[in-house]
Amino acid sequence: MADNQQLFQFLLRMGDNTLILGHRVSEWCGHSPILEEDIALANTALDLIGQTQMWLELAGEVQGEGKSADDLAFLRDVWDFRNVLLTEVPNGDFGRTMMRQFLFDAWHSIMLGRLLKSSDSRIAEIAAKASKEVAYHLERSGDTVVGLGDGTEESHARMQEALDYLWPYVGEMFASDDIDAAMVQAGIAPDPAGLRDEYDALVGRFLTEATLTIPDNNWAHKGGRTGAMHTEHLGHLLTQMQWLQRAYPGASW
Amino acid sequence: MEQPSVEQVWEWLDAVPDPEIPVISLVDLGIIRDVAWEGETLTVAVTPTYSGCPATSIINMDIETALRGHGIEKLELKRQLSPPWTTDWLSDKGRARLEEYGIAPPQPAGGPTRCPHCGGTHLEKLSQFGSTPCKAQWRCRDCLEPFDYFKCI
Numbered sequence: 142m143a144d145n146q147q148l149f150q151f152l153l154r155m156g157d158n159t160l161i162l163g164h165r166v167s168e169w170c171g172h173s174p175i176l177e178e179d180i181a182l183a184n185t186a187l188d189l190i191g192q193t194q195m196w197l198e199l200a201g202e203v204q205g206e207g208k209s210a211d212d213l214a215f216l217r218d219v220w221d222f223r224n225v226l227l228t229e230v231p232n233g234d235f236g237r238t239m240m241r242q243f244l245f246d247a248w249h250s251i252m253l254g255r256l257l258k259s260s261d262s263r264i265a266e267i268a269a270k271a272s273k274e275v276a277y278h279l280e281r282s283g284d285t286v287v288g289l290g291d292g293t294e295e296s297h298a299r300m301q302e303a304l305d306y307l308w309p310y311v312g313e314m315f316a317s318d319d320i321d322a323a324m325v326q327a328g329i330a331p332d333p334a335g336l337r338d339e340y341d342a343l344v345g346r347f348l349t350e351a352t353l354t355i356p357d358n359n360w361a362h363k364g365g366r367t368g369a370m371h372t373e374h375l376g377h378l379l380t381q382m383q384w385l386q387r388a389y390p391g392a393s394w
Numbered sequence: 395m396e397q398p399s400v401e402q403v404w405e406w407l408d409a410v411p412d413p414e415i416p417v418i419s420l421v422d423l424g425i426i427r428d429v430a431w432e433g434e435t436l437t438v439a440v441t442p443t444y445s446g447c448p449a450t451s452i453i454n455m456d457i458e459t460a461l462r463g464h465g466i467e468k469l470e471l472k473r474q475l476s477p478p479w480t481t482d483w484l485s486d487k488g489r490a491r492l493e494e495y496g497i498a499p500p501q502p503a504g505g506p507t508r509c510p511h512c513g514g515t516h517l518e519k520l521s522q523f524g525s526t527p528c529k530a531q532w533r534c535r536d537c538l539e540p541f542d543y544f545k546c547i
């Protein structure tokens with residue numbers, strides 16, 4: 142049986158991924174290349190933040206210290222975040238943002254698919270809700286990666302550059318540790334390492350159609366989901382995301 | 395006051411418009427999952443459409459305002475996540491009203507069957523996402539008008 146502390150860490154990993162990526166994607170609001178993309182990105186961010194509320198609310202409950210989802214989102218510092226590094230890297234150009242979204246959506250859809258069968262019914266319920274939304278995210282980010290990859294010379298070059306830059310952040314999503322082992326043993330969540338083949342097949346299918354080349358090197362930046370070391374970008378993101386609660390503690394609408 | 399029947403409460407709720415698409419009611423939308431009396435307290439189970447839908451809190455407020463207006467004093471709103479909301483729960487009345495309003499109702503095939511303006515069938519998708527999380531943007535190549543499609547989920 143997994144103890145609550147381990148379950149709490151697992152829930153933070155799920156909720157921090159969607160929180161940090163949701164915040165990153167929301168940075169595009171009002172800046173996208175065209176109106177339809179602006180709306181699509183804003184809606185994707187909204188879904189991710191909504192999912193964050195469910196994950197972090199449950200995390201707070203499991204932690205048992207009376208913390209709300211908002212407390213966990215706005216009052217923790219960098220070292221307490223458990224998102225994978227992929228979600229915190231800066232947006233770059235539109236192509237890199239969509240490539241990051243695609244690489245995350247592919248993992249997210251597979252992970253949520255497994256969590257539907259979680260032995261913890263609270264987790265299975267959240268996964269059932271979120272997986273319907275993520276199916277749309279993946280459809281859109283996948284189509285966009287194909288459209289831009291197999292597009293003009295310029296768009297192709299930028300998408301290849303985005304893939305080369307982001308690929309070293311993919312491996313962390315599949316790096317298992319003792320928390321994952323505890324989740325597997327309790328039937329709560331799958332072993333991330335066991336999702337890799339399905340991921341490679343899914344991602345490979347889209348990237349081939351996009352005429353893009355996956356880098357040979359599978360070396361991976363790690364440290365986000367364990368909290369050992371985030372990139373320097375997360376602190377900057379948090380100063381923006383959390384400033385209101387820090388400047389005016391307890392402020393509410 | 396005498397406890398109103400559950401049927402009566404459903405009727406009242408069917409008069410509460412969706413805040414974003416006011417031609418359909420919350421009952422039409424299929425998000426009211428249960429109405430029951432637990433002793434003196436009326437409980438209403440509501441399921442969110444999309445987890446991040448900003449209308450969710452407005453919807454809860456509208457339900458509360460409407461029921462308090464009908465004299466309900468002890469009221470508890472419950473969030474019910476499971477089973478997750480599906481567009482299969484849209485009522486037939488709701489689907490017809492959506493189309494009259496210019497929004498193509500959801501289809502199992504994953505796209506609109508006809509243009510809500512002219513009935514044309516030459517349609518193209520502009521974007522998977524529209525003005526609200528539940529809608530996508532499409533265009534009719536017969537009358538050249540854009541329209542919203544209520545996504546199937």
Ligand SMILES: [Zn+2]
Nearest residue numbers: 509512534537
């Ligand atoms: Zn038409």
